[in-house]
Amino acid sequence: MKTTPCSHGLLAVFLILIILAGILDDPVLLMAGTSVGILLMGVCLLFLFMVFKTCQTICVSWKIEKPLIRQGRSNAIECTISLMVPPGYEVRYLDMIPAMCSLESGENQIRADTAGPQILTLSYRFIPHYHGTIYHEGGIITIQNLFFSSSLPLRPGKASAPSFQIQPWPLFGLVEKPGSGKDLERIGPVKGYSVRQYREYLPGDDIRYIDWKISAKRGTLYIREYATPADELPMIIVDLPDTGQEIDRQAFSRLVSSLSGYVESKLAKKESICLMAISGPNMSDLYYEGYDMAHCLAIIREKIHPVPRTFHLFRFKMRSDMRKEIYQAELLLSRSGLSEQTQTCLTRIHDVRKRHMQDRKTTRFTHAMNTILLHRHFHEIILYSLCDGDLSHIREIAVLAVRQNIPFLIRTPKRSDLSFRIPVSLCGEAVEVI
């Protein structure tokens, strides 16, 4: 139970009067002090009684959107709580975010201060970071009046506790089998990548591209327009910061303004763009391709925010770098005239890297990016990033871009807190400070 300034005041009055009664030896002060003390205790007893009565009226139910999800993907919880709020009381409910999950959007707390029967509903989205079965742990209800407040846990029964399963989605491993279109769809950002848009049939169009499902739904013939390698779109990648990390808000808003400005300038000329978001080595759901300015700007407004990161690539050694090291070691070892110590050192490097190559697979992030870049021919890649913390994922993209011979540009906002740091090119790409 917590006390408020009002109860502190009453307690102070009680103590002052009692102490004064003791010092001045005055029964009037004693009785006045005692009456204030009794009043405070009475109010406290009444508060506890009302809390007890309110608790008996509480009924909570939770509904989880998907019972089975993939690690790193968002899920939603809807909580409905019905209770009787006594007059003069305020009730706040805080739903506990499931363990090992972070809040993505929405509010997980709600308050009611209107007396009478109330039905409160709250819903929020969260992202699980670990796999396994997670049981919802309920929430905490806080009942308060102007004198006291008390918090009580509300837990679902063990048998009826809402739960959901999280499928593991490891950092390493393949994301597709070669030549399997269905697997390609699972990558996320490249979902439906081959169809650019649907439009109404015009005389002369190839009838093989008619989409019969949409045509049947709309009543007129609709044509699938495929994106071809000759599109020459600019690929804009936004590296969203981690919600768990302190970020320079000003720098981030500058980054978003610069991105919006660039997108507007491109779309104003009716040039198509391809916009996607990543957050470190985590692929985001955001993927847009087209030339609809309003839609694209709405996406930027809604989705370009810090997001929780499931995976991080701290000091990640890329396979290509390891391969290069092995190659260099082999080259040096083939030369004659090396000292025994150098030979031992090079052999050691060669062995260690070989073992690492066997153990460590390519990241799913690299696979996904590689797939996107292989299947499309982008005119250029522009990456918007705060360039804060680990930059391994940016380096991965830079290497892939160099391999595909696509110009790669990093745009990063000027940082007030890192004025001494000069943005360094990771793989020979251009770095522009905005």
Added chain:
Amino acid sequence: MGTSMGRVFSLLFGIIIIFLVLYAQVLPGYQIYSGIFLCALYVAAGLFRQNSPSHQFTRFCMGESAAIALWFVSSFFGVMIALLVTAEFLNGFTILKNRNGCILFALWGVVMCILAFLSEEIQHTLLPCMAVLVLAGLVALTLLLFEYRMVYQAGRDEL
């Protein structure tokens, strides 16, 4: 309801002040003058109506001091003023809006009357002060234990 109740309390205080002034004419004394002054101050503070808890608490303290000042003159006046002040205070804090709050106030009123009667009998206050403090501590402990049990029970209960 709050405004109409406020008017009733202001009217009652007005009547009491007039009565006290008349009483002071018959039996003059500095304590009754200070009591009247504090009562008038309490009513005046109520005219600047603010619904903030701090304002209401300030008024309660003023009213309590008026009650104490008048208790020195007569315990009847003291109890009456204390009852009125507390009723307005609790009404401002919406405690008197339910039946349990009214019962609490009625019981507290009865205890006040008993205390007023007892105050006439007490000669020295040192031991009663100690007793009050010890009792207050015990009651507070009991209430906290009750609350702890309730929280513990709520944690164990399955919805």
